[in-house]
Amino acid sequence: MFQTFRATTTPDQGPPRLAALRSAMADEGIDAFLVPRADAHQGEYVAARDERLAWLTGFTGSAGIAALTRDAAGIFVDGRYRLQVRVQVAGDFTPVDWPATRPEDWLATRLPRGAVLGFDAWLHTAAEVERMERKLAPAGVVLRPCENLIDRIWTDQPSPPAGHAEAYPVELAGRTSTEKRAELGRVLREAGQMAAVLTLPDSISWLLNLRGRDLPQMPVLQAFAILHADGIVDLFADPAKLEHVDPGHEVRVLRPDRLAPALAALRGPVRVDKATAPLAVSEILTAAGIEVAWGEDPCILPKARKTPAEIAGTREAHLRDGAAMVEFLCWLDTAAPGGKLTEIEVVKKLETFRRATNALRGISFDTICGAGEHGAIVHYRVTEETDRPVRPGELLLIDSGGQYLDGTTDITRTVAVGAPTAEMRDCFTRVLKGMIAISRARWPRGLAGRDLDPLARAALWRAGLDYDHGTGHGVGVFLGVHEGPQRISRISEIALEPGMILSNEPGYYREGAFGIRIENLVVVEEAPKIGDGRDQLAFETLTYVPIDLRLVEPAILSPGERGWLNAYHAEVARRIGPRVGSAARDWLMAATRAI
Numbered sequence: 001m002f003q004t005f006r007a008t009t010t011p012d013q014g015p016p017r018l019a020a021l022r023s024a025m026a027d028e029g030i031d032a033f034l035v036p037r038a039d040a041h042q043g044e045y046v047a048a049r050d051e052r053l054a055w056l057t058g059f060t061g062s063a064g065i066a067a068l069t070r071d072a073a074g075i076f077v078d079g080r081y082r083l084q085v086r087v088q089v090a091g092d093f094t095p096v097d098w099p100a101t102r103p104e105d106w107l108a109t110r111l112p113r114g115a116v117l118g119f120d121a122w123l124h125t126a127a128e129v130e131r132m133e134r135k136l137a138p139a140g141v142v143l144r145p146c147e148n149l150i151d152r153i154w155t156d157q158p159s160p161p162a163g164h165a166e167a168y169p170v171e172l173a174g175r176t177s178t179e180k181r182a183e184l185g186r187v188l189r190e191a192g193q194m195a196a197v198l199t200l201p202d203s204i205s206w207l208l209n210l211r212g213r214d215l216p217q218m219p220v221l222q223a224f225a226i227l228h229a230d231g232i233v234d235l236f237a238d239p240a241k242l243e244h245v246d247p248g249h250e251v252r253v254l255r256p257d258r259l260a261p262a263l264a265a266l267r268g269p270v271r272v273d274k275a276t277a278p279l280a281v282s283e284i285l286t287a288a289g290i291e292v293a294w295g296e297d298p299c300i301l302p303k304a305r306k307t308p309a310e311i312a313g314t315r316e317a318h319l320r321d322g323a324a325m326v327e328f329l330c331w332l333d334t335a336a337p338g339g340k341l342t343e344i345e346v347v348k349k350l351e352t353f354r355r356a357t358n359a360l361r362g363i364s365f366d367t368i369c370g371a372g373e374h375g376a377i378v379h380y381r382v383t384e385e386t387d388r389p390v391r392p393g394e395l396l397l398i399d400s401g402g403q404y405l406d407g408t409t410d411i412t413r414t415v416a417v418g419a420p421t422a423e424m425r426d427c428f429t430r431v432l433k434g435m436i437a438i439s440r441a442r443w444p445r446g447l448a449g450r451d452l453d454p455l456a457r458a459a460l461w462r463a464g465l466d467y468d469h470g471t472g473h474g475v476g477v478f479l480g481v482h483e484g485p486q487r488i489s490r491i492s493e494i495a496l497e498p499g500m501i502l503s504n505e506p507g508y509y510r511e512g513a514f515g516i517r518i519e520n521l522v523v524v525e526e527a528p529k530i531g532d533g534r535d536q537l538a539f540e541t542l543t544y545v546p547i548d549l550r551l552v553e554p555a556i557l558s559p560g561e562r563g564w565l566n567a568y569h570a571e572v573a574r575r576i577g578p579r580v581g582s583a584a585r586d587w588l589m590a591a592t593r594a595i
Contacts, residue, residue, distance in 0.1 A: 001351060002217075002363045005344050007383040008051075009058040011090040017056050017153070018092055022070055024149040030118035032111055032141075033149055034103065035066040040122040041201050041222060042276050044482050045215045048158040052150040058088045061379060066093070067103040074106050079468025080378040083511065104135035113140030121145040121280040126272070126294075129279050145279070162238060163213025165221045167245045168478070170209060172406055174307025177209045177248060178231075184298045185231035188271065193293050196271035197263065197281050198225040202479045203299035208233065208247055211478060217365050218480050219403060224259050226266070227298070234262055260284055269293035273300075296485075303476070304486050305499040310407075310477040311523055314501065314542060317407025318521065322544045322572070323579035324353040324402075325411060329546065330580075330587035332396075336417045341390045343369045343382040346398065354402050364401035364408050364481035371396050375414070375515025378469060378507070392418030395428075395514040395551075401481055410481050410503055411543050412519035416550045426463075427508045428516050428551040433459035434506035435518045436561045438471065438488065438539065439568075442527050445535045449492030449502075456488070456506040459556075465508055472502040475521055496537060500524045504539070518547060544572045546591040554595050566594045 025033050035057075039050035044062050054060045057073075061081040067074045076098035077085045085095045096106060107117065117136065119129070133143055151157060170176050184207070188196055198204050201220035205211055212221030223237035233251045235242075236259045247253065254262065263270075263284045268291035272282050275296075282292050306314070328350045335341055347367045354360045370380040371390045375397035380386075390396055394417050401410035414428065434456035441452055449472065456471040472488030475481055485494040486502055496502075505519035520543035527538035546569060554562060569592035577585050 001348065003347060003351065003366050005347075005382060005384050005387070007385050009054050009060055009088065011058045011088060014056065014058050014090040015092045018068065018073055020153045021056065021068060021149055024152050025068070025070065025118065028118060028146055028149060029116065030144060030146065031115040032067060032069045032107060032117045034117070034119040034124065035068065035150060036123050037062065037064045038123050040278050040280075041199055042125060042278065043201055043215070043218070043220075044480065045218045047161045047215060047222070049160055052148075052154070055154060056150060057093050058090065059085050060088060060381070061085070064098070065103055067107055069107070069110055072110055074103065076101070076103055076106075082468070083377045084379060102131075102135075104132040107141065108135055108139040111136075111139070111141050115141050117141055117143050118146040118149070119143065120148040121283060122278045123148070124279055125275055125277060126279045126282050127274040130274075145283075161214035161222060162241060163221075164243070165210045165212045165241050165245050168205075168209040168211050169405075172309060172313050172477075173209050174309030177207065178250070180207050180209075180302070181227065181231040181233060181250065184227060184302070185229050187298050188227070188229040191271070191293070191295070193269045193271045193295070194229050194267045196227045196295075196298050197277060198227055198297060198299065199273070199277045199281065200297060200299070202476060202483065203297050203303060204235070205479060206303045206476075207299050208235070208251060210245060210247065212241065214241075217363055217403065219361065219478055220480070224256070226262060236262070264288035264290070266290055271295045271298065273297040300485055301497075304474060304483065305497055306477060306501060306523065307499070311499065311501075313406030314408075314477055314523070317402075317404040318409055318542045319544065319575055319579065320357050320359060320404065321354065321402050321409040321411070322576050324357055325413070325545045326576050326580050326588050327356075327584045328353045329413070329415070329591070330584040332415065333587065336390050336396065336415075337392055339389060339392050342387050343371055343374065343390065344384070344387045346390060346396070347382060350398065350400055359404050360402050361405060361478070362403040364403050364410060368397065368399035368412075370515055371417075372514060373512050376509040376511050376513065377515070378509065390417055394418075395420065395424060395516065397515045397517055399517060399519065403478060405478055407477055408475055408479065408481050409543075410475060410519065410521060411545060412505055412517045413545060413548065414516045414518060414551065415548045420551055424514060424516075425551055425553045426556065427465070427510070428548075429553040429556040430459040430463060430465065431506050431508050431516050431518055432547065432552060432565075433557065433561055434471075435504055435520065436564050438504045438506075439520070439522065439541055440560070440564055442536050442538045443496075445537055446495050448495050449486065449488040450490050452496075453488050453490050453492075456504070460506070460508060467507045467509060469507070471506055472504050475501045475503060477501075496524050498524050498526055498537065501542070519543075541568070544575050546572055546588065549591065549593070549595060552595065562595060569594070
C-alpha cells in the first residue's frame with residue numbers, strides 16, 4: 001500500500017514536548033518561538049525530518065503554524081482543518097482561525113515590549129518575516145533568527161531524505177531542459193539580473209526535467225539551485241541522488257553545504273522570490289554585499305502553462321484513472337449497502353484498482369475517505385483509531401488521486417450509501433450547480449481565479465450556505481497535486497492562462513452529519529470565437545467519472561445545467577466504457593443515464 005493508516009501523532013505527546021521547547025527558549029533567551037509546517041523549500045509536502053509542527057503539537061494537516069510563548073501556545077489553521085485540529089492537539093494548544101487572525105496579531109497582544117521572538121530563518125520567507133515585523137515592531141517586539149529549537153530537543157529526528165532522481169522523458173515534458181534554461185536565462189538578462197536562486201523542488205525538477213523520490217506522494221528532487229543568466233545551473237544536492245541520471249553538461253552538481261559559499265560569491269543583481277525563498281537566502285546575499293532583486297521564481301508561470309505534450313499526457317492519465325475509478329465505484333455500489341465495509345477497506349480497494357492499471361507510480365495524496373460525519377472533516381485521513389463502518393443512509397466522500405508518469409490526477413466523488421435524505425439531495429445539487437457553473441464558464445482573458453470563484457458558490461449562497469476552502473488549486477504533471485500560482489479562490493490575483501490545469505471542487509460540510517464535495521480537473525483553453533469575436537477563455541474537462549445521480553434533484557437544475565450533466569455523462573460513457581470490464585460497463589451505462 002502507498003497509504004498507511006497508523007496515527008503518527010497523539011495529543012498526549014504535545015504537553016511534555018511543549019515544556020521541553022519552553023526550557024530551550026529560556027536557554028536561548030527568547031520569549032516566543034515560531035514552528036511552521038514548512039521546510040527550507042516552502043513546499044506543501046515535507047519529509048519526515050521536517051514534520052516539526054506535527055511532532056510538537058500532534059496536528060498533521062498540510063498547512064499551519066504554531067506561535068509559542070512562555071505561557072500560551074497558539075496553533076493557526078485555516079478552514080480546512082478547524083475540525084481536525086480539535087481532535088489532534090491537547091488542551092495546552094489553542095486553535096486559532098487563520099488567516100482571519102495571523103500569528104503576529106496574536107503575539108502582539110500577548111508579548112510585552114522588549115520581548116524577543118525567535119525563528120529559524122530557513123523556515124520562513126522574507127515576505128512572511130517582513131509582514132510580522134511591520135506588526136510587531138510598533139509593539140516593541142524584536143524578531144531574532146536563531147537555531148531551530150525543535151531540532152535541538154527532537155532527539156530521534158529522522159535523517160534527511162535520500163531518494164534517487166530519474167530523468168523525465170522529453171516526449172512527455174514537451175521541451176528539453178536546455179530549451180527551458182535558455183528561455184529563463186534570457187528572461188534574467190532582459191531584467192538585468194545575473195542569476196536567480198531557486199528553492200522550490202518542483203521548480204527545479206521541472207526546469208531540469210528530473211523527478212525524484214525525496215517526498216511522499218510528490219515526485220520531486222529536494223535541492224536548491226542557482227540559475228545563471230547564461231542558462232547554466234548550479235544544483236545543490238547530494239550527488240548520490242543523481243548517480244542514475246545525467247543532468248547535462250550545463251548543470252553543475254554541488255553538495256548542499258556549498259550553497260552558502262556559492263551565494264556569497266555571486267555577482268548581482270540576483271533574483272530572489274520573496275514569497276517562496278527562505279529569509280536565510282537573501283540574508284546571505286545581503287551580508288556579502290550582493291544586490292537582491294526581488295522577483296517571482298522564473299519557473300513558476302512557465303511551469304503552470306502546460307505544453308501540448310503535457311496536456312496530452314494528462315488527458316491519457318485521467319482516462320486511465322477514470323477507468324480505475326469506475327471499476328471502484330461499481331464495486332462500491334455492490335459492497336457498501338451491506339454495511340460491512342469500513343473506511344480503510346474502501347481506501348485499500350481503491351488503491352487496488354489504481355494499481356491494476358500497471359502504470360501507478362504512487363498516490364498524489366493520502367486518500368480522504370469520510371463516511372457520515374467524517375465527511376465534514378475537509379482533509380480527513382482515516383487511521384486505525386478513527387476507522388468506522390460505512391453505514392446505509394449515509395454519504396461517503398472519497399477524494400483521491402494517482403501519480404502516473406504522464407500526469408497527476410485528483411478527483412472527488414460523494415456517493416449515497418442507500419437512500420439519501422431530501423436535505424442531502426438539496427445540498428448535493430447546489431454543490432453540483434457550482435461545479436457545473438465553473439465547467440461552463442467563459443471569461444475575458446486577463447481575469448483571475450477570484451473572478452470565477454463566486455460562480456461556484458452562488459447556488460449555496462442563495463440557500464445561506466458556503467464552504468471554507470478555495471474552489472480550485474493548480475495541478476502539476478507528475479509533480480505536485482497542489483501547484484501555484486494558479487487557483488480559483490477569493491484571494492487569487494493570478495490571471496488564468498491557456499494550459500493551466502486546475503481543480504474544480506466546490507463543497508458543503510455539515511459538522512457532525514455529512515460532507516459533500518465534487519471535483520473534476522480542468523485545463524484552461526482558448527474559447528471559440530462567438531458574438532463579436534472577443535478574446536475569451538474557457539475550461540476543457542479532464543476528469544471523466546460519473547456523478548451520483550441518486551443525489552441529484554433535477555428540479556433544482558436549470559435546463560442548461562441538466563444539459564451539461566447529460567452531455568458530460570454521455571462523454572464519460574463513450575470515453576471510459578471501452579476501458580472497463582463488462583460488469584463495470586453495465587454499471588456505467590446505468591450511472592450515466594440521461595435525466
